[in-house]
Amino acid sequence: MLCVFLGSYLSNDFFKHDVVSKSERRMFSASDDSTMMKQVQATHTPDGREVDVKSILKIIEDILHRATPSIDGVLSGTPEQMDSLEDMAASEGMLEALSYIIHKISCEISCKCTGGGDAYATTMALFNTLSKYSWDAKMMLSLAAFAVNYGEFWLVAQLCTANSLAKSVALLKQLPNILELYNTLKPQFDALNKLIEALMDLTKCVVEFKQLPSQYISTDSQAMSNAMAYIPAAAYWTIRSIVACASQTTSLIGLRDEYTASATEAWELSSLAHKVSSIHEHLKKQLAVCYQQIDEKRQIEAYHNLVRLLETIHLDNMKVLRALIYAKDDIQPLVDGSTKTRVHIEVLRKKHVLLLISSLDISHEEIVVLEQMYTESKASSEYYYEIVWLPIVDRSITWHDGHQQKFEQLQAMMPWHTVQHPSIIEPAVIKYIKEVWKFSKKEILVPLDAQGRVLNQNSFHMLWIWRNSAFPFTAEREVTLWKAESWRLELLVDGIDMTLVEWMKEGRFVCLYGGEDIEWIRKFTNSAKSVAQAAMINLGMIYVGKNNARERVRKASSIIIQENLSHCLTDPTSMWFFWARLESMLYSKLQQGKTVENDYIMQEVMTILSFDGSDEGWAIFWRGTTNEMARAKGEAAITTMTEFEKWQDDAYQNGFVQGLNNYLQQLHTPHHCNRLILPGVHGVIPERVACAECGNAMEMYFMYRCCND
Numbered sequence: 191m192l193c194v195f196l197g198s199y200l201s202n203d204f205f206k207h208d209v210v211s212k213s214e215r216r217m218f219s220a221s222d223d224s225t226m227m228k229q230v231q232a233t234h235t236p237d238g239r240e241v242d243v244k245s246i247l248k249i250i251e252d253i254l255h256r257a258t259p260s261i262d263g264v265l266s267g268t269p270e271q272m273d274s275l276e277d278m279a280a281s282e283g284m285l286e287a288l289s290y291i292i293h294k295i296s297c298e299i300s301c302k303c304t305g306g307g308d309a310y311a312t313t314m315a316l317f318n319t320l321s322k323y324s325w326d327a328k329m330m331l332s333l334a335a336f337a338v339n340y341g342e343f344w345l346v347a348q349l350c351t352a353n354s355l356a357k358s359v360a361l362l363k364q365l366p367n368i369l370e371l372y373n374t375l376k377p378q379f380d381a382l383n384k385l386i387e388a389l390m391d392l393t394k395c396v397v398e399f400k401q402l403p404s405q406y407i408s409t410d411s412q413a414m415s416n417a418m419a420y421i422p423a424a425a426y427w428t429i430r431s432i433v434a435c436a437s438q439t440t441s442l443i444g445l446r447d448e449y450t451a452s453a454t455e456a457w458e459l460s461s462l463a464h465k466v467s468s469i470h471e472h473l474k475k476q477l478a479v480c481y482q483q484i485d486e487k488r489q490i491e492a493y494h495n496l497v498r499l500l501e502t503i504h505l506d507n508m509k510v511l512r513a514l515i516y517a518k519d520d521i522q523p524l525v526d527g528s529t530k531t532r533v534h535i536e537v538l539r540k541k542h543v544l545l546l547i548s549s550l551d552i553s554h555e556e557i558v559v560l561e562q563m564y565t566e567s568k569a570s571s572e573y574y575y576e577i578v579w580l581p582i583v584d585r586s587i588t589w590h591d592g593h594q595q596k597f598e599q600l601q602a603m604m605p606w607h608t609v610q611h612p613s614i615i616e617p618a619v620i621k622y623i624k625e626v627w628k629f630s631k632k633e634i635l636v637p638l639d640a641q642g643r644v645l646n647q648n649s650f651h652m653l654w655i656w657r658n659s660a661f662p663f664t665a666e667r668e669v670t671l672w673k674a675e676s677w678r679l680e681l682l683v684d685g686i687d688m689t690l691v692e693w694m695k696e697g698r699f700v701c702l703y704g705g706e707d708i709e710w711i712r713k714f715t716n717s718a719k720s721v722a723q724a725a726m727i728n729l730g731m732i733y734v735g736k737n738n739a740r741e742r743v744r745k746a747s748s749i750i751i752q753e754n755l756s757h758c759l760t761d762p763t764s765m766w767f768f769w770a771r772l773e774s775m776l777y778s779k780l781q782q783g784k785t786v787e788n789d790y791i792m793q794e795v796m797t798i799l800s801f802d803g804s805d806e807g808w809a810i811f812w813r814g815t816t817n818e819m820a821r822a823k824g825e826a827a828i829t830t831m832t833e834f835e836k837w838q839d840d841a842y843q844n845g846f847v848q849g850l851n852n853y854l855q856q857l858h859t860p861h862h863c864n865r866l867i868l869p870g871v872h873g874v875i876p877e878r879v880a881c882a883e884c885g886n887a888m889e890m891y892f893m894y895r896c897c898n899d
Contacts, residue, residue, distance in 0.1 A: 295319060295334075325421045326421075333393055336435060339439065385459045392470040406488060407484050416476050505641065511535050530602075547636060550600065555767065556633060576607060645662060655775060690757075699811060708749055737769040798810070798821075806825075
């Protein structure tokens with residue numbers, strides 16, 4: 191190709207006249223000029239031939255990358271590092287078939303630019319030569335032809351200081367003048383490099399449209415039709431810019447020392463770069479919309495595939511776990527919680543797996559309690575299972591160092607398996623978890639058996655109520671466990687405090703009380719102690735706090751301990767677990783369709799939760815491990831204690847708890863106000879909730895709360 195540079199080249203006179211004609215300026219100002227585009231479209235008669243545009247474009251990019259950095263490299267003599275050409279070799283067959291057309295276009299560009307031909311006429315001539323090719327192929331082939339000429343030009347310039355052959359050729363071309371005029375030519379080279387970079391970006395963008403999968407997006411879509419209408423203009427301005435680049439390169443041959451740079455050529459290159467970049471920006475936006483639509487259709491397809499997969503019976507759990515966690519084999523997607531090393535999903539084959547699904551806001555208390563039960567299960571062959579944490583994060587929020595740090599802190603706390611990063615969980619999986627398993631904000635625990643069958647959409651409530659004895663966490667197991675239950679102190683507290691366990695073994699009277707009003711707590715505990723002494727009963731009192739009021743409860747607990755008012759659940763985890771179990775009981779009953787009218791346990795659970803929802807303190811008295819119980823809240827609880835002399839005979843005759851209940855009935859007034867704040871449970875919210883005091887239906891309101899206390 192060096193022969194194209196050895197003929198007559200333009201003299202400095204080329205730079206002294208305006209290279210853009212008046213008629214072309216009109217077209218240059220509007221890419222959608224109808225007359226020009228009609229002429230361009232008239233040349234387009236593709237015959238369906240296939241060209242591996244993407245592969246050849248890599249070779250072009252390599253040539254231009256090595257040629258365009260600047261003449262700084264030529265001046266310094268710094269050698270270029272050679273990259274592997276293995277990928278490029280794969281395109282040799284295609285290049286052999288295209289070599290003639292590339293050579294032909296290269297000659298047309300060189301000859302017409304050398305002769306000072308009209309740029310628009312040259313551009314249209316190239317369109318006629320390329321009439322049988324697609325728009326992206328036209329752009330690629332024109333770039334290839336330019337890259338050959340441009341690459342040979344700089345090959346001589348780069349080698350002329352060290353290679354005798356190159357030096358001789360450079361002398362004939364008068365290339366040494368370029369090196370001597372470096373400072374003068376630098377603005378021109380900078381403009382040329384920017385335009386070449388813009389051309390590569392635009393061409394690659396157009397090629398991307400051709401590579402879009404037709405099964406996920408059609409040419410009828412708005413983004414695709416907009417792009418297709420714009421691509422002919424992109425092709426025109428690409429080839430028009432290539433002609434301008436070739437003219438500028440050719441004009442450098444034979445420069446004289448007295449050459450003074452004109453702003454005309456740099457202006458044209460800069461103007462073309464702006465035009466090409468504008469078209470690229472427009473197409474890039476349309477391409478982004480296309481990719482979004484493709485991704486949405488792919489995710490819908492993946493979602494439906496996941497639904498079908500989870501409805502199918504399998505020999506083991508591998509297909510299901512791969513689909514839910516990570517389907518590819520290129521990485522080890524799990525981190526072993528005990529060794530903190532990366533492992534494959536294979537470690538879970540044919541094992542009972544609990545999927546812990548949460549946001550990054552999962553509480554430390556929840557992790558601590560779950561860890562205790564997980565450790566207990568490891569020591570038992572009867573209840574053996576694995577846990578995998580799947581953190582669900584909002585993809586619309588940019589992941590930053592704070593998120594990463596929080597994720598790593600939680601991951602470090604967990605002794606079970608975790609995903610190595612939340613980003614590996616596919617959007618289709620997140621959609622399934624939210625829509626089918628109803629995950630929103632509150633954590634869920636989904637059990638899968640050894641065949642990958644989903645046994646329950648959330649087994650947290652079962653685990654919290656019955657611990658590992660709820661294994662394998664099926665709905666049938668839940669029904670069986672409830673049939674064996676009754677409303678008793680053991681069910682309510684589940685051994686969360688060893689002092690309380692000892693009291694129950696001793697057959698003591700036990701009083702559980704809660705709230706956050708320290709004045710009410712002082713009055714109630716002091717009067718209750720006096721009653722216990724007068725009634726000659728061994729009474730143990732324990733403070734269980736208030737749900738979702740951590741800081742206020744911490745202050746109240748501190749005062750209770752300091753003033754020796756009673757025993758209390760000083761461990762925040764134990765206090766959290768007390769209320770989590772109550773919420774779990776409510777959730778479980780709701781899932782089974784129970785109501786306060788037909789289920790006594792549910793009635794009592796909702797009573798305690800309604801007590802907690804008020805601003806008053808409350809108390810429940812139990813007699814040892816029997817089912818005898820009395821409960822009251824606020825002033826009624828204090829009144830029964832301070833007026834013990836009024837019902838002490840009944841207490842001596844029928845028992846303390848029965849006497850307390852009888853007197854509470856006398857104190858009952860129709861004027862009262864109860865509030866019940868239901869936790870963020872999944873499932874059906876009960877349409878009717880009976881008041882804990884009068885049994886009438888409570889009125890429903892909606893409350894949105896954000897409270898970090």
